[in-house]
Amino acid sequence: MTLAIAIPAGQAEARRAWWRHVSSRTAIYAFLTVFALLYLLPVFVVIANSFRPLPEITQYGLIWWPRSFRLGAWAEAWSHTCVVGTCAGVQRNFYNSLLMTIPATIISTLLGALNGYIISKWRFRGSEMLFAFMTLGVFMPPQVALLPWAYILGKLSLTNSVAGLILIHVVQGISFSTLFCRNYYVAIPDDLIKAARIDGAGFWRIFYRIILPLSPPILIVTVIWQFTGIWNEYLLGMVFTSGRAQPITAALVAMGTAGQEAAQFDVMSSAVLIAALPPLLIYFFGGKYFVRGLTLGAIK
């Protein structure tokens, strides 16, 4: 806390206060700088090494200033590197992640908006209690769901498919999206809905004309939260898919395990960046909403 120092004491006093101010400022910036460097070190390492030739990495280590520049590792990671036997790069796994994340995000967000609207504005007997049960899904450890999902995916012939993962993420995701949207819609005055009803507006008209136009902030928060969570998920993708059907997180771990002896740090760095890029882009462009989602998620 900076103190306003306006004491008409001697000059020595004023100089001492000024020194104290300067030294505390320096300490604060030094502290922040040290931590910022620690936080940025991993990004620096992957970005730099995705452009450095492998012999250079082996000679100087991962943490060293780049001396040469090449794009080869990116091409190698994208279309040639071997992921458990198939040597066609991580592009397929990247597409799998996109094909899984985008539909699952859209479906769970839309259902969440609809459910939140019903629970907050069309209450029926027991709806509050059912909502409370629904939100318990937010806390479920995925381990409890592994065997039941294995059985259900088997029955639906969705094992080892992106569609199966979409189903899982939608069912898990609606707890979150319903919770987010319901808590947001509760703040919309009921009188607004009542007035619309008296004017003859029905369920869908109120949804399209009143609720949705007020929704962009919460929908953006929900989309960012779901996209990041589903894209970054590993356990379910690893358990329920294999080989070519795996999302990128699972492929990355598989690559790391396979190349144990001679680590291909250049190609792996590019693959890591490809896997990290979509959520990072969302973070940099939607930062405000990302932080809001964190706070909402924490308060739950």
Added chain:
Amino acid sequence: MTITISSSPASPASPWRQRLTSWTPVLLIAPSLGASLIYVFGFTLWTLWISLSSSTLLPQYDFAGLKAYFELWSSQRWQIAYGNLLIFSVVYVAAAMAVGLALAIAIDQRIRAESGWRTIFLYPLAVSFVVTGTVWSWLFSPDAGIEFLVHQLGFADFEFRLTTHRETALYAIIVTGIWHSSGFAMALFLAGLRSIDPDIVKAAMVDGASPARTYRKVILPQIAPIFLAVAVVLLQYAIKTFDLAVALTKGGPGISTTFPAMAVYDFMFQRGQIAVGAAGAIMILAAVALVLVPYALYSAWHARKEGAR
């Protein structure tokens, strides 16, 4: 306020249509509710049942009592996992909160380019545990990472190899977990610090309290609920730890850094001991409940107390 779902008085539609309209909300939410209830209760009971059966490679729906639980708790893998979780929870949660609080207080000192600093400390949250664990496993590797760098700088005797020793590998996961999560603690603490009435702080300063004392006695007690909320969220992360340990150490060296979630996966899908794995899953659920139920009760009690005022 409750809006009754009888048909609206203005619409002159036919009776069956009116009835359909009044049932629209219920019909629309029914699939979501059904799926959620099956997911929460159906899946839990299902797994609970398997944990009480004698299933091995395939589920068997008989009743074997607590056999799987005894097997679970007597297995070395689970005991190591459980011990790791205890150490990890305490150190990771405490350290991530301490770092987060220090960063939040530093950022709250009217610093320049505040949003830039915040962006740096928060970005790890957008990065998956898999990516985080992979990159940190390189940094910890003696052949290419931090130890190699210090050797390059001329200190040939320097040793920094957390991940290669059984005793220290857990701390590599803890350090990485702190790197990933302290930004979250920072964001919530910072929001709390910003919500404090500046007049109270000014009053303490006028009374001659030093900045350190002002923080300890005036500011931090006011954001006590945030400490609790952050601790609860981080504890949940800790209990569910899986990706990070898999990507960073693969549970090794040996099984020294295995975690309950990893042990469950191992029992279920690697060793064909489904009942034991299910018992482990139920224990993880119990741990989550142990954290959340008291917190929920406390929050409800707190809200009621605030409301009564």
